[in-house]
Every structure is written in structure tokens, then in C-alpha cells.
Amino acid sequence: MAEPYRLTATDALTLIRENKLTVESYARSLLSRIEARDATVKAWAYLDPDLVLEQARNLDALPVEKRGPLHGLPIGVKDVMYTKDMPTEHNSPLYKDSLVSVDAAPVATLRAAGALIFGKTTTTEFASTTGGPATCNPHDPTRTPGGSSSGSGAAVGDYQVPIALGTQTGGSTIRPGSFNGVYAVKPTWGAVSREGLKVYSLNLDTVGVFGRSVEDLELVLPVLGVSDDEVTAESAFTGVKGAKFGLVKTSVWNNAGQGTIAAMEKAAKLLKGHGAIVEEIQLPAEFDNMPDWHAAILAGDGRTSFLSEYRRDKSKLSEWLVGQVENTEGYTRAQHLTALDGVASLRPRIDEIAGRYAALLTPSVPDEAPVGLQRTGSAVFCSMWTALHTPVVNVPGFQGENGLPIGLTLVARRYRDEHLLAVAREVGKIFNEEGGWKSSL
Amino acid sequence: MAEPYRLTATDALTLIRENKLTVESYARSLLSRIEARDATVKAWAYLDPDLVLEQARNLDALPVEKRGPLHGLPIGVKDVMYTKDMPTEHNSPLYKDSLVSVDAAPVATLRAAGALIFGKTTTTEFASTTGGPATCNPHDPTRTPGGSSSGSGAAVGDYQVPIALGTQTGGSTIRPGSFNGVYAVKPTWGAVSREGLKVYSLNLDTVGVFGRSVEDLELVLPVLGVSDDEVTAESAFTGVKGAKFGLVKTSVWNNAGQGTIAAMEKAAKLLKGHGAIVEEIQLPAEFDNMPDWHAAILAGDGRTSFLSEYRRDKSKLSEWLVGQVENTEGYTRAQHLTALDGVASLRPRIDEIAGRYAALLTPSVPDEAPVGLQRTGSAVFCSMWTALHTPVVNVPGFQGENGLPIGLTLVARRYRDEHLLAVAREVGKIFNEEGGWKSSL
Numbered sequence: 001m002a003e004p005y006r007l008t009a010t011d012a013l014t015l016i017r018e019n020k021l022t023v024e025s026y027a028r029s030l031l032s033r034i035e036a037r038d039a040t041v042k043a044w045a046y047l048d049p050d051l052v053l054e055q056a057r058n059l060d061a062l063p064v065e066k067r068g069p070l071h072g073l074p075i076g077v078k079d080v081m082y083t084k085d086m087p088t089e090h091n092s093p094l095y096k097d098s099l100v101s102v103d104a105a106p107v108a109t110l111r112a113a114g115a116l117i118f119g120k121t122t123t124t125e126f127a128s129t130t131g132g133p134a135t136c137n138p139h140d141p142t143r144t145p146g147g148s149s150s151g152s153g154a155a156v157g158d159y160q161v162p163i164a165l166g167t168q169t170g171g172s173t174i175r176p177g178s179f180n181g182v183y184a185v186k187p188t189w190g191a192v193s194r195e196g197l198k199v200y201s202l203n204l205d206t207v208g209v210f211g212r213s214v215e216d217l218e219l220v221l222p223v224l225g226v227s228d229d230e231v232t233a234e235s236a237f238t239g240v241k242g243a244k245f246g247l248v249k250t251s252v253w254n255n256a257g258q259g260t261i262a263a264m265e266k267a268a269k270l271l272k273g274h275g276a277i278v279e280e281i282q283l284p285a286e287f288d289n290m291p292d293w294h295a296a297i298l299a300g301d302g303r304t305s306f307l308s309e310y311r312r313d314k315s316k317l318s319e320w321l322v323g324q325v326e327n328t329e330g331y332t333r334a335q336h337l338t339a340l341d342g343v344a345s346l347r348p349r350i351d352e353i354a355g356r357y358a359a360l361l362t363p364s365v366p367d368e369a370p371v372g373l374q375r376t377g378s379a380v381f382c383s384m385w386t387a388l389h390t391p392v393v394n395v396p397g398f399q400g401e402n403g404l405p406i407g408l409t410l411v412a413r414r415y416r417d418e419h420l421l422a423v424a425r426e427v428g429k430i431f432n433e434e435g436g437w438k439s440s441l
Numbered sequence: 442m443a444e445p446y447r448l449t450a451t452d453a454l455t456l457i458r459e460n461k462l463t464v465e466s467y468a469r470s471l472l473s474r475i476e477a478r479d480a481t482v483k484a485w486a487y488l489d490p491d492l493v494l495e496q497a498r499n500l501d502a503l504p505v506e507k508r509g510p511l512h513g514l515p516i517g518v519k520d521v522m523y524t525k526d527m528p529t530e531h532n533s534p535l536y537k538d539s540l541v542s543v544d545a546a547p548v549a550t551l552r553a554a555g556a557l558i559f560g561k562t563t564t565t566e567f568a569s570t571t572g573g574p575a576t577c578n579p580h581d582p583t584r585t586p587g588g589s590s591s592g593s594g595a596a597v598g599d600y601q602v603p604i605a606l607g608t609q610t611g612g613s614t615i616r617p618g619s620f621n622g623v624y625a626v627k628p629t630w631g632a633v634s635r636e637g638l639k640v641y642s643l644n645l646d647t648v649g650v651f652g653r654s655v656e657d658l659e660l661v662l663p664v665l666g667v668s669d670d671e672v673t674a675e676s677a678f679t680g681v682k683g684a685k686f687g688l689v690k691t692s693v694w695n696n697a698g699q700g701t702i703a704a705m706e707k708a709a710k711l712l713k714g715h716g717a718i719v720e721e722i723q724l725p726a727e728f729d730n731m732p733d734w735h736a737a738i739l740a741g742d743g744r745t746s747f748l749s750e751y752r753r754d755k756s757k758l759s760e761w762l763v764g765q766v767e768n769t770e771g772y773t774r775a776q777h778l779t780a781l782d783g784v785a786s787l788r789p790r791i792d793e794i795a796g797r798y799a800a801l802l803t804p805s806v807p808d809e810a811p812v813g814l815q816r817t818g819s820a821v822f823c824s825m826w827t828a829l830h831t832p833v834v835n836v837p838g839f840q841g842e843n844g845l846p847i848g849l850t851l852v853a854r855r856y857r858d859e860h861l862l863a864v865a866r867e868v869g870k871i872f873n874e875e876g877g878w879k880s881s882l
Binding site for chain 2: 098099100101102103105106108109112113190191192193194195198199202203224225227228229300301303304305307308309311312332333334336337340341344345347348351414415
């Protein structure tokens with residue numbers, strides 16, 4: 001058997017179920033991986049090995065009939081979600097050592113299913129800025145792992161934990177997914193409870209999940225409550241062959257670098273080579289407003305969300321957040337509403353468009369992870385889908401000119417999350433085998 | 442000077458500023474009122490007189506230059522909002538004695554402004570059911586105070602505290618406002634942060650505020666971050682005389698009892714008598730979908746929101762909430778989306794309609810508070826405005842056939858909260874003086 005830390009969640013849970021692996025030995029393997037790598041990657045905001053092992057032993061001691069569907073699954077939790085047994089600091093001095101003795105809803109749900117809540121992963125300040133934490137990209141420590149779910153993306157990419165939770169308000173799940181070469185899913189907005197998480201934008205914030213295989217995401221998402229309406233046998237996805245994909249460059253395509261341009265071309269070619277129909281789609285002109293509308297929603301919502309921290313002690317907030325509360329960009333309430341109503345009017349339209357295809361294919365990021373830890377990169381290709389509330393999955397498999405991973409995003413209409421994962425599973429096999437990038441970790 | 446507990450917030454804060462009243466003596470007066478009345482009204486889920494007095498003394502000891510705009514203002518907090526120094530139980534056995542050591546955002550904001558967080562007011566289970574807590578209507582203890590913000594409405598109506606926070610997902614602020622004969626405002630959705638509150642519906646939940654005068658609400662709402670875009674002098678509200686009001690009976694008018702029918706007629710007559718123009722408006726037919734759409738949004742959102750409690754221990758949830766998670770009503774995701782998109786499409790339309798008037802006038806409740814504590818009453822007249830995200834204010838002043846208070850609702854377009862309060866202030870004077878109901882407490 002390979003080192004347990006290398007296992008996917010699916011494989012590890014199978015071994016645990018078959019009594020071939022204890023939760024404790026699995027946890028010890030992950031802890032040893034972390035010990036070996038933490039000085040470089042720095043993915044964790046809080047990790048207490050004793051607490052991990054204590055939980056692991058409790059899980060091992062649990063009678064079989066009391067074990068949940070995720071029994072023994074180690075999960076990293078972005079440090080903007082409450083965990084009853086660990087501090088939640090939001091990468092903010094205002095919350096240094098703050099221990100909130102309830103679990104955020106998704107954490108409670110996963111814990112109730114038998115997950116081992118492993119530790120807290122690093123984030124940018126309140127998951128709201130692009131200024132990075134100290135976390136490095138495991139594939140090249142001179143580069144950012146992306147953000148704001150920096151630690152979750154890096155930890156999963158570095159085999160430190162099989163699954164981690166993140167959030168996405170702009171591109172905070174998909175971007176670190178791409179930069180770290182892992183699968184990352186942002187489900188339909190509203191499908192997973194955000195209770196107990198820091199709020200940046202009520203209209204945009206969404207819980208995300210990172211994993212190294214689609215099967216692993218398919219293990220976790222139904223537990224979190226994600227489920228589609230039933231579909232007829234005829235409309236179910238049965239494979240890439242004969243399936244139709246819509247290639248969407250969007251109005252921000254001029255941000256795509258060589259790595260992403262090449263990945264999009266190669267992806268289309270690979271899908272066609274496997275018998276899919278790939279059509280390039282020009283979205284209606286109204287969709288060109290999406291970047292401005294996303295920015296206006298963020299500004300209007302941020303003005304509300306950080307008021308309490310601002311009033312408590314604005315000297316402990318970054319300049320960016322002070323600016324949000326003070327509305328230095330000068331957005332009016334009317335502009336905020338125009339953006340909210342505009343995006344709302346496009347949601348049924350993108351559903352209709354996406355519904356014609358197995359999935360839409362669109363960039364995740366401009367290119368591979370940039371050098372430097374100061375900035376976590378651009379959300380330009382993600383923010384539109386976040387605001388449209390559609391489910392998106394980052395599928396890795398391509399690479400940039402420096403050999404760093406590049407993923408692409410698959411999009412489905414709202415509440416077609418299970419369908420989208422089924423598509424991502426098949427597409428992912430192709431991208432992984434023929435896209436050109438493999439993790440060397 | 443009258444007993445301090447009888448003061449409005451505005452008057453009490455003026456006396457405190459002028460050194461004619463200490464925060465401690467004000468708090469003691471309120472505590473004595475509560476002691477005299479609590480056995481009957483039962484408005485409090487948690488109240489620790491020692492903690493109240495300790496906070497009061499700390500506030501009195503604060504140098505003048507460090508005092509905030511709400512210095513010494515006692516505020517009751519609905520027990521679905523985190524308070525760092527008191528348990529938050531949500532009226533659920535799952536959270537018995539649960540102490541979460543952070544303040545919900547609105548609580549933190551008020552505390553930072555010098556408010557005295559007084560205690561936790563009763564709620565229905567998770568502010569989500571219509572099964573009442575033990576709280577009685579202070580005007581007639583055989584009757585419900587309404588819900589889900591039962592304790593907040595009753596405590597303010599009974600002079601136990603000048604200001605209290607509530608929430609509204611259907612009619613949980615406006616209804617207890619009407620039943621207890623107090624002003625109650627539900628600001629524009631998204632204008633006040635909901636971080637640290639129990640989530641029922643991401644799309645509907647809104648923080649509400651109770652007070653016994655509009656001036657008191659005008660004191661608190663700007664502190665919470667509520668503010669309108671600047672308006673030109675010509676479009677500012679200058680008084681009832683010459684102002685235009687839209688009378689909206691809505692598609693659920695058949696739920697109005699004699700008390701509300703009479704109040705609507707009298708209100709129109711009074712406004713006209715004071716020189717206003719009152720036009721009855723028939724909303725476009727699409728608005729007839731609002732009750733069904735509200736129900737579908739609630740069902741879809743509730744399915745997500747209570748999953749974690751359900752998975753932890755469904756035996757401790759009410760049957761209603763178990764049904765929400767299990768989707769016993771059988772709503773599809775598609776129906777949920779149709780409702781979300783449908784309501785979203787009507788928001789700019791109601792803004793346009795409401796924008797033609799100083800305010801819309803519509804019922805708050807079917808009639809005066811019904812007898813019995815088992816049910817907190819109907820949200821039928823409120824849920825539409827909650828889903829439309831418009832600000833609403835309950836204005837008391839009328840009464841039913843048993844002499845219990847009946848209020849009416851004023852509505853403005855989104856983010857016209859300050860304007861709406863200015864209108865409610867003038868309209869409230871008229872209703873209070875000539876509507877026929879006065880509190881005998």
C-alpha cells in the first residue's frame with residue numbers, strides 16, 4: 001500500500017471500511033506529510049496534532065453501526081468558518097485566538113457524518129482581499145497558491161489532507177483549484193448552508209470544496225445537502241462521446257494568457273477527439289455587464305458586511321476593507337440595486353443556455369500561478385459564474401510555460417451540481433491523461 | 442420626571458447626555474418594570490440583572506469623549522443572534538445553554554456605539570415556526586404577542602426596554618409590531634448585516650428593530666448602517682400635506698378581518714383629512730404569485746438551512762423543521778428557482794411603483810392579536826414585502842373589536858429606509874392622535 005496520505009478520500013474510506021486502515025494511522029500519515037512539508041507550504045492557520053489524534057481514536061472506537069458515510073475522512077476547514085474545538089481567526093488581528101464554540105453549518109454536517117475536522121487552513125483577511133497569507137504553492141514555493149482559500153487549495157494539492165472546505169465570492173475556490181492542480185467545486189449558491197461563516201457578500205458568498213478526484217467531491221457534496229432534481233434517463237449524462245459542450249470565452253477573454261489560451265484549445269481538441277461536439281458560444285451582450293455588476297454587488301455588500309469590525313476598531317482592518325465600509329469607490333445604492341437586478345435577470349438566461357449543453361467550458365484563471373505571495377491572483381474569469389449562482393468545477397490537467405498547473409472550468413445551470421460532477425468525472429479523466437500536466441509531488 | 446422605564450430611547454439618551462439620568466438608574470428602572478411584569482409577559486429568554494448593572498456602571502464610568510451615539514441605550518436582542526456574554530438558545534433544545542463568544546454583527550455594532558445589550562428576548566424555534574414561546578401579549582395576556590420576534594415586540598410594548606432587535610423572514614417583525622402596538626421596521630434586505638444570526642432563508646431573512654417612537658428607530662438605524670442615497674431637496678418628504686400615498690390591498694386582501702378593514706379605511710380618511718392624496722393601487726397580476734413564490738423560497742432555503750441540526754439530532758427538531766429538511770412538501774429545485782427568479786423580476790417593478798408615492802399603505806396583519814399562545818398569527822400580509830426586499834414600517838394607532846392594537850404597514854422602494862422613517866414619523870403622529878388606540882400600559 002502507498003503511504004496513506006497519498007490516497008484519495010474514496011480509497012482511504014474504502015480501506016477504513018474494510019478494516020485495512022485505521023483512522024488514527026491515516027491521520028498519522030497525513031500529520032507526517034504535514035510535518036515534512038509545513039515549513040515550505042504553510043497551509044495551516046491552526047493544527048493541533050493531539051486534537052487530530054484524539055478525534056481519530058474516538059472515530060476508531062465508534063461501533064460500526066454508528067459510523068457515518070464520511071467516517072474517518074480528514075477535512076481541512078478554511079479559517080473563516082466556525083469550528084467548535086479550534087480558533088477561527090479570519091486572518092484578522094480582530095479575531096486573534098477567537099474560539100467560537102459552535103461549528104459552522106457545513107462543519108457540523110460533515111462532523112455528524114463522521115468526518116475528522118483536521119485543522120484550519122489559511123485565508124486572506126476575511127476571505128475578502130487578494131493580499132496573500134504566507135502560504136506557498138506546493139508545486140513551486142516562489143508562487144502563490146491563489147486565494148482566498150489559499151491553505152485549502154495548497155493542502156489538498158500537497159497531499160496534506162484529501163478534502164478541504166473553501167469559500168468563493170469572486171474566484172476564491174476555483175482559482176486556488178487551478179493554481180494547485182486540484183479539483184474544486186463551487187456548488188449552486190444556496191445549496192450549502194453558510195451559517196457560521198464570515199459574510200463578505202450575502203449575494204455572492206458560496207461554500208466550496210477541494211479534492212484530488214471528482215469521486216471525492218461526489219462523496220462529500222451529497223452529505224452537504226447538494227442534490228439535483230431527478231432527471232429522466234434520456235437526459236442523464238452518459239459520457240463524453242456524443243455530448244455537447246459550449247465553449248465560452250466571455251467578455252474578459254483578453255485577460256487570458258498563453259497558458260490558458262493553449263489549455264482551452266487543447267481541451268476543445270481532446271473533447272472532440274473523444275467524440276464530443278464542441279460549439280463556441282457568444283453570450284448575449286447583456287452578459288458583458290457582469291464584471292461591473294459583480295464589482296458593484298461586492299462593493300454594496302462589503303459596505304454592510306464589515307461595518308461592525310470597522311466600528312469596533314478600524315485600525316485593525318486592511319485599507320481595502322476600510323475603503324469598502326467608507327464606500328471610497330462611491331457606489332450609490334441605486335447602482336447596487338441595478339447590479340443585483342441585472343444579474344438576477346441573467347440567471348434564468350444562463351440556465352437556459354447552459355441547459356443546452358452537457359456543460360459549458362470556460363477559463364478558470366488567466367494563466368498558471370504568478371510568482372510572489374503578495375497577490376493571490378485574478379478572479380476575472382470566475383466572478384461572473386459566482387454572481388450567476390451556477391455550479392462550477394475546476395478540472396486540472398493542463399500546464400503553463402513554467403510547468404505549473406492550469407485548470408479549466410465546467411459550468412452547469414443552477415442545481416445541476418450532481419450532473420456537473422458526473423460530467424467533470426469523465427472530462428477530468430481525459431484532461432488528466434492527455435492534458436499534459438501531472439503533479440510531481 | 443416620569444419613571445425612566447416609560448421614556449422613549451430618544452428622551453432617555455438626552456437625559457443621560459445632560460447628566461440628568463445615569464445609565465445605572467435607567468437600567469434599574471427597567472429591571473424593576475421587568476420584575477413587576479415578567480411573571481405575566483415572559484418576554485425574556487435570558488436576563489441577568491447583575492450583568493446589566495455591571496455594564497451600566499461601566500458605561501457610566503466611561504469618559505464623555507469616549508461615549509458613542511447610543512451611549513446607555515438598553516437593547517433587547519432576539520435569541521437567534523449571538524451575544525458574546527449571554528447564551529443563544531434559538532428556543533431549541535439543541536442549543537440549550539449554548540454560549541457563543543462573539544457578538545452577531547448588529548449586536549457588535551450597537552455595542553460599539555455604546556448600547557447596553559440588555560438581555561435575550563424570546564423567539565419561536567429558530568425564528569422559523571409559528572408555534573409560540575410562553576410569552577404573552579402585554580395588552581392582554583390571553584393573547585399572543587405575535588412571532589417569531591415575540592419577546593422583542595412584547596418587551597418594547599410593555600415598557601420593559603425601549604429598543605429591541607428582531608428578525609423577519611415572513612412577518613416576524615411587523616406582526617409583533619402590530620400585535621403589541623409598537624413601531625417596527627424591517628429595513629431593506631441586505632442593508633444590515635445578518636452575520637452571527639441563525640439562518641432560515643438566505644433570500645428572505647432580515648434584521649428588524651422595535652421601538653415606541655419613530656425617532657427612536659431613526660436613532661438606531663443609521664448606527665446599523667442603514668442609509669439612503671442622497672436626494673434632491675425637491676424629492677425630499679416634507680410632510681403629509683400634498684404627499685401621495687398608494688393604498689395596496691394586495692391579492693390576499695380576503696384575509697383582512699374587520700379590524701384591519703376598518704383601520705385601512707380610517708387611515709385613508711385621516712391622511713386625506715390632513716391633505717394627502719390617497720390612491721388605491723392594483724398591483725400588476727404577476728404580484729399575485731408572491732404568496733406562492735414566498736412559500737417556495739422558504740421551503741427551498743429551509744431545506745438547506747436546517748440540514749446540520751437535522752443530521753446532528755433530528756429528534757430535537759420540531760416536526761415542521763424535519764419536514765423542511767425532508768422536503769415533505771415536495772418542492773423541486775426548479776420550482777425554487779422559478780420563485781427566486783420571479784420575485785427578483787418584480788423587485789425593480791415594485792421600486793418603480795413605490796417610487797411614485799411617499800409610501801405605500803398596506804395591512805400589517807389580518808386583525809388584532811388572536812387569543813391563545815399556541816400560534817403566533819399569520820404573516821400573510823407581510824411575506825410579500827419581505828421577499829421583495831423593500832423596507833417596511835409598522836405604524837400603530839388603530840384597534841380591533843376587543844380594543845387590542847392594530848397597525849398598518851408603510852412601504853418604500855429599496856434603500857429608501859431613511860425616507861420611509863421620515864414618512865412614518867409624520868403619519869404616525871396622525872394615527873396615534875386620531876386612530877383610536879392608545880396603550881393603557
